[in-house]
Amino acid sequence: MPKMNMLQAINNALDIAMAADDKVICFGEDVGIFGGVFRATSHLQEKYGRARCFNTPLVEQGIIGFANGLAAQGSTPVAEIQFADYIFPAFDQIVNESAKFRYRSGDLFNVGGLTIRTPYGGGISGGLYHSQSPEAYFAHTPGLKIAVPRNPHQAKGLLLAAIRDPNPVLFFEPKRLYRASTGEVPEEDYQLPLGQAEIVKEGGDITLLAWGAQMEMVEKAAELAEKEGVSCEIIDLRTIVPWDIDTVVDSVLKTGRLVVTHEAPLTGGFAGEIAATIQERCFLYLESPIARVTGLDTPFPLTLEKEYMPDHLKVFEAIKQSMAF
Amino acid sequence: MPKMNMLQAINNALDIAMAADDKVICFGEDVGIFGGVFRATSHLQEKYGRARCFNTPLVEQGIIGFANGLAAQGSTPVAEIQFADYIFPAFDQIVNESAKFRYRSGDLFNVGGLTIRTPYGGGISGGLYHSQSPEAYFAHTPGLKIAVPRNPHQAKGLLLAAIRDPNPVLFFEPKRLYRASTGEVPEEDYQLPLGQAEIVKEGGDITLLAWGAQMEMVEKAAELAEKEGVSCEIIDLRTIVPWDIDTVVDSVLKTGRLVVTHEAPLTGGFAGEIAATIQERCFLYLESPIARVTGLDTPFPLTLEKEYMPDHLKVFEAIKQSMAF
Amino acid sequence: MTTTTTAPVVHSLAFMNGDEFRIPVFKLLKRDGTPYKHAKLPELDKDKALRIYRAMLFTRVLDERMLAAQRQGRLSFYMQCTGEEATIIGSAAALDDEDMIMAQYREQGALAYRGFGVDEFMDQLFGNERDHGKGRQMPVHYGSKDLHYMTISSPLATQIPQATGYAYGQKLSGLGHCTLTVFGEGAASEGDFHAALNMASVHQVPVIFLCRNNGYAISTPAHEQFSADGIAPRAFGYHMKVVRVDGNDILAVYQATREARCWAVENNRPVLIEAMTYRLAAHSSSDDPSGYRSKKEEEAWRDKDPVLRMRLWLEQQGWWAEEDEKREQDTLRREVLEAMKRAEKRPPPPLESLVTDVYDQVPPLLAEQLDRLKEHIRKYPDAYPRGARGLKEDTQGSGGGEHA
Amino acid sequence: MTTTTTAPVVHSLAFMNGDEFRIPVFKLLKRDGTPYKHAKLPELDKDKALRIYRAMLFTRVLDERMLAAQRQGRLSFYMQCTGEEATIIGSAAALDDEDMIMAQYREQGALAYRGFGVDEFMDQLFGNERDHGKGRQMPVHYGSKDLHYMTISSPLATQIPQATGYAYGQKLSGLGHCTLTVFGEGAASEGDFHAALNMASVHQVPVIFLCRNNGYAISTPAHEQFSADGIAPRAFGYHMKVVRVDGNDILAVYQATREARCWAVENNRPVLIEAMTYRLAAHSSSDDPSGYRSKKEEEAWRDKDPVLRMRLWLEQQGWWAEEDEKREQDTLRREVLEAMKRAEKRPPPPLESLVTDVYDQVPPLLAEQLDRLKEHIRKYPDAYPRGARGLKEDTQGSGGGEHA
Ligand SMILES: Cc1ncc(C[n+]2csc(CCOP(=O)(O)OP(=O)(O)O)c2C)c(N)n1
Ligand SMILES: Cc1ncc(C[n+]2csc(CCOP(=O)(O)OP(=O)(O)O)c2C)c(N)n1
Numbered sequence A, B: 001m002p003k004m005n006m007l008q009a010i011n012n013a014l015d016i017a018m019a020a021d022d023k024v025i026c027f028g029e030d031v032g033i034f035g036g037v038f039r040a041t042s043h044l045q046e047k048y049g050r051a052r053c054f055n056t057p058l059v060e061q062g063i064i065g066f067a068n069g070l071a072a073q074g075s076t077p078v079a080e081i082q083f084a085d086y087i088f089p090a091f092d093q094i095v096n097e098s099a100k101f102r103y104r105s106g107d108l109f110n111v112g113g114l115t116i117r118t119p120y121g122g123g124i125s126g127g128l129y130h131s132q133s134p135e136a137y138f139a140h141t142p143g144l145k146i147a148v149p150r151n152p153h154q155a156k157g158l159l160l161a162a163i164r165d166p167n168p169v170l171f172f173e174p175k176r177l178y179r180a181s182t183g184e185v186p187e188e189d190y191q192l193p194l195g196q197a198e199i200v201k202e203g204g205d206i207t208l209l210a211w212g213a214q215m216e217m218v219e220k221a222a223e224l225a226e227k228e229g230v231s232c233e234i235i236d237l238r239t240i241v242p243w244d245i246d247t248v249v250d251s252v253l254k255t256g257r258l259v260v261t262h263e264a265p266l267t268g269g270f271a272g273e274i275a276a277t278i279q280e281r282c283f284l285y286l287e288s289p290i291a292r293v294t295g296l297d298t299p300f301p302l303t304l305e306k307e308y309m310p311d312h313l314k315v316f317e318a319i320k321q322s323m324a325f
Numbered sequence C, D: 001m002t003t004t005t006t007a008p009v010v011h012s013l014a015f016m017n018g019d020e021f022r023i024p025v026f027k028l029l030k031r032d033g034t035p036y037k038h039a040k041l042p043e044l045d046k047d048k049a050l051r052i053y054r055a056m057l058f059t060r061v062l063d064e065r066m067l068a069a070q071r072q073g074r075l076s077f078y079m080q081c082t083g084e085e086a087t088i089i090g091s092a093a094a095l096d097d098e099d100m101i102m103a104q105y106r107e108q109g110a111l112a113y114r115g116f117g118v119d120e121f122m123d124q125l126f127g128n129e130r131d132h133g134k135g136r137q138m139p140v141h142y143g144s145k146d147l148h149y150m151t152i153s154s155p156l157a158t159q160i161p162q163a164t165g166y167a168y169g170q171k172l173s174g175l176g177h178c179t180l181t182v183f184g185e186g187a188a189s190e191g192d193f194h195a196a197l198n199m200a201s202v203h204q205v206p207v208i209f210l211c212r213n214n215g216y217a218i219s220t221p222a223h224e225q226f227s228a229d230g231i232a233p234r235a236f237g238y239h240m241k242v243v244r245v246d247g248n249d250i251l252a253v254y255q256a257t258r259e260a261r262c263w264a265v266e267n268n269r270p271v272l273i274e275a276m277t278y279r280l281a282a283h284s285s286s287d288d289p290s291g292y293r294s295k296k297e298e299e300a301w302r303d304k305d306p307v308l309r310m311r312l313w314l315e316q317q318g319w320w321a322e323e324d325e326k327r328e329q330d331t332l333r334r335e336v337l338e339a340m341k342r343a344e345k346r347p348p349p350p351l352e353s354l355v356t357d358v359y360d361q362v363p364p365l366l367a368e369q370l371d372r373l374k375e376h377i378r379k380y381p382d383a384y385p386r387g388a389r390g391l392k393e394d395t396q397g398s399g400g401g402e403h404a
């Protein structure tokens, strides 16, 4: 199997999707000849022509509005938003339109072909506007699916699934890992299922739950904890909506403890949803409060980014606290 | 004390704020001579002139962009978004701009004068786009405050506080109650504190928590429950951000049970945040899982609105289940 | 790439503002239905002319009846097309019937022209189990896949960039279709308008942007909406073809749209049409215009009635007469009333429709929510008569009177 | 209200598209610094001319040095103004120093002209404890309340409607100030642009919209950004005064902005200026333009260098000479380097700055979060050297080399 970094895996997935289906069309700011500011769409214009891979004007609400229309027409648009921080001008088109298109029309029309790719998250000295993790804003919106890969293998498999899923999917790419994360990626066309979490490591004492770039923090924290004799079960949620409640519930019924972590601020973050659901479903089995390790309730900082980040040490401390409860 | 409905109370608060301070300026779609589609700004243009109360063009992102600039300049804009369902085109200006203005400039500049008023919620046969309760989208955004009144007295006191608070405040008005809710409202200028919940009724067996229009459901449900001998403590959160954790914690430490209800869909709704926080802080005191009674994870329906709504019967059932746990 | 424009160079400073030129208004018919001198009317055979006129009449009758029904409390909400029938139906008639129409909400005339049945209208208005939209949206939010009419969405202007994208797909599919998107002069203030027109121009798509400049956005008059002479001059900012027509002159609208369509489809290029018209009725059944405009102004526009103008022209062709009018009106009124009665009686959509179509399949959590809801309704069937219907074997009678 | 326009009526159909007229480009100076024949230069005394030129030189030197610093890994990120100094500084110089400037990110020249100190620049670039922005934003996101320069915000175009609102406040306060907002031709595609210009025109505010049309938005050339001849024709859609200038000709920019300002402030009306220029450098230190444009094109624009043109003109006035240039350049280089060394050594902002300014006061939950963070850092001080600094009595030395 070839080794790829995450960008290569994404590029490869797009390439495969475009080769397999003429209806797949990629566009966004600087996506054309330049291949996107991160080069995720490199060479696609060369290969598939300007009609199927192109630059748009600089207008996110237009990009998604256009993509909605194109999807309604029967095409399979894969729109790139250059940074997740810049997805908000398109919020109305996503939340009021993409998400509600099928429902409001009684399934006469739908934008199921739509995929929105966008790099999210911190760790690149990006400050307020190149670091946000906005998944929770969209998770409150029935009608959307949301997937986040943690490594190149997932990136390819989940992105291909997202493109082919008959519902609009937001695909958040952990940009910190674009080049940092490498691994073996099958050459062929494959999909990973949306809506299914992955048990990355089994363990008996405590469940650690995350997605995307935070998985690295969780794995490092688990290493530290294992050294202290704590057996950790690690789950990668992979899909935020619909999220795999059963897998998490089963794990917590077994371990009795749960730590959830994400980069986004605490208040209103998706860890809250998870904690609320799990405390309800595992009430009698919980041995300690469900812990959330998250960003602070502030905008994303710059100089003190390291302090802000919910890193492995903070996750480790949460594990210890949970065990000691 | 005069009796007012909620619209009159809001109109009265705006009138008082404009009379007291030349810097207060009200605008939005149809807000001028017409007084807004719900008439919340009636007569303000007559009284204070077109420069201080006016129609804007039909562009929510412009209304809030303009309001941000006006607030940064030192004025006190009170912008109306005609329906909360139409606030999303302004999402970027609110979430990336209003919320982060002070932080990113190191407090050189701020838009603390800004207040955004908007009618929210169901119960008026409004379907998908005249019924949404989007508070949770904003609750995940550090830098914003969010207040929701449940009756005319609160509407006036909280709105005056919002206008004068040195931070941007979103003021969600339960439009179902605009004319339906009436009560005595002091004539004079007064403010109710942001960030403080109100214990509406003390009780010992279970805590019921809501805000805005849902308070009515909670009160009705409590009546049913009391008949069955359950003593309910009812809390009106009033402010979603920053929310009054202490008051809720104190109550749950006492009762050991909590039901939270809102109209918005379950997943990612603010009840999740509350449940996550309370299970952590009251872990050893909880006698049953924290229950959430909310809208379904669907867009807001029309014909089957009654079925969708988290009404008093559903709250009542949740109370019974919690008691029986 | 260079930013040097083809513009001339000057060494003394002069500002422009658009007063340097005017975009004229294209008219063909006078109010009395006769053509202006030198006006060359479009070719329109009798069948097509009558198809157009019948759609106009139907729309007028529908609007009258349904507003009345709303006033009687039989319907929760309604919006009239009244005064704008020529703009709507004239443009729809100029299209191929398979071209996509993406409209705002006041364009029922286009649907009527395409052949949307009176029962289809009523089922949507009453949100019953036969509504294509499954009773999920407010009245007038029609949609028809068969008739290539996109389901209406309340958030204004969102359909405009969608039309650009839809037309891009049409261009790629190469079948020679285009998209017509219709919006008010108020909606044209939204950011989505700018996005849509710019992208259409850059990406070269066959879309017709039809702005109904009817003078008001609810209470806001056009002069508080923008400062320019209408919407048309905006086209210059996108180097887009533009034409302005008398929106109450159906032949002018028809001709302008036909030429726009030809050009758009042949060249894969967008066109902007501004139709100058007037919203004769209130904004919606919830609105009362007396608070923001004068009866006199309304009267002046009533004199320019587009339906009457078309009728007069038809009479001059010898294609229509007093008796036809009477018969047609009677028939339409009866059909509308009968259909309304049928629609009112039809039961609401089944409880399951609350959770279907959120996704292509109902996800587990939502299925669970439905189950819990059913259980709850079984406990309190009287509190949820509509929801309880399908849960018991014996349904609860008609359900007709339940609509608020 | 009526929608009848003042437009003429026509009975035959003709589309327009904006080719009917051209918006010329206003120029005063040739490349060699001499005025065009018949060009009437603005009055500019020696002091002001030198203030302008020094700001241009400073900006050039700052850009060169900081890009080099970025290449050496001393700075995380940088954006150059190079090639656009005339547009930025010429417009700033035409304002009253108390007018508000709301810029995009590439306008450090305006700050330099207003007197932002070299240490202030450096403290922001290095996000140290003296940065006015408290180390929260990426390099080049300057702001100065004293100099009426709004802190830069990365989301594009958001400042444009804000400028409209700011100017509305200025109009109400009646002190005769206006707002200048600067943005790229790329940012002008955003919905916020449309909102801003339309509202400015309707609400009649003294705002100058200055578009730097520099040919590119990152890799996207202007012809993939819009189809019209530049941004200027959009003004007609808002009935807004507009002028187009050679953005590399500082006297032309100065004169156009001065007249625009006079008119805006006296009449409370907006003006649009389109400055035709070129981004000579890469988009940012993260970009490599060789992937999307030719060296030849860049060279052609290098020949139109705005700083050189100004220098040649100054020399012709006898106000500047070779020695002045050398001395000034040396001084500036030294000042920049020294300031950089100082800024690098300054410690980061205190840990508390993570939570202040989210609100006017730190709310209880956030205070709790800070307390927990402190506790955590006390446990692992080596893992958080910056955060740990303030927590111990003895701080950890310079912190200088830590910047990624
Ligand atoms: C995004 C959005 N904002 C506000 C509204 C509320 N609203 C509904 S119709 C309307 C006026 C529309 O005016 P115009 O576009 O001129 O169309 P007309 O009603 O005149 O046909 C407004 C403000 C909305 N539906 N969507
Ligand atoms: C809303 C938003 N979308 C995308 C970006 C990413 N971005 C930063 S600069 C830029 C190009 C801007 O081009 P232009 O406005 O022409 O300014 P220039 O860089 O040429 O000065 C882009 C796409 C952003 N900062 N904000």
Ligand SMILES: [Mg+2]
Pocket (backbone or CB within 6 Å): C184, C185, C186, C212, C213, C214, C215, C216, C217, C218
């Ligand atoms: Mg209108």
Ligand SMILES: [Mg+2]
Pocket (backbone or CB within 6 Å): D184, D185, D186, D212, D213, D214, D215, D216, D217, D218
């Ligand atoms: Mg540019």
